[in-house]
Amino acid sequence: AQSVSQHNHHVILSEAASLELGCNYSYGGTVNLFWYVQYPGQHLQLLLKYFSGDPLVKGIKGFEAEFIKSKFSFNLRKPSVQWSDTAEYFCAVGENYGQNFVFGPGTRLSVLP
């Protein structure tokens, strides 16, 4: 069965620090990759997604992610975080054009002002 892992449970950064959140998945076939963010008290919002093409994907709010097929990874990056980026971040992977959609366990990001 598909599994998704996220490297860090809780990340604490100061404002302006750079961010990289790791995501690895296990499925060897065609995948669709997503990063979602859940701000405190709010519902899930899509940050960015990868279906095909350029493996470097740019999303909203200055986030980007790179799909490295050989490493089964889709790490999320942001060069300079802000206090407002404090949230829970979930990596998600869909197999075979949307089937078997699986979420990673999430990484809580706390940005200190």
Add this chain to the structure above:
Amino acid sequence: GAVVSQHPSRVICKSGTSVKIECRSLDFQATTMFWYRQFPKQSLMLMATSNEGSKATYEQGVEKDKFLINHASLTLSTLTVTSAHPEDSSFYICSARRGTNSYEQYFGPGTRLTVT
């Protein structure tokens, strides 16, 4: 576009009663809707996938007789928690996929269920 709503946002019920949660796609037709459960400080766990006009497909370990799912129209799916118990208390989130060729899911705001 692609807004998904859930009703109610919060519900408290007594043990043994049933609770219905609605999920609506407001500005698009959703051929497929998904129901997730999220425990505190944990990730979303897929409970079931519902396709309009057909029976839902439940994930392993999810009791289909306890969590009744109905997807009667292209904009509405309902989850009914039957004979609720305190261990059913959780955050229930639905999502909807637009069209059969869309890979992206749009999430609702979730429903907090508390069973006393």
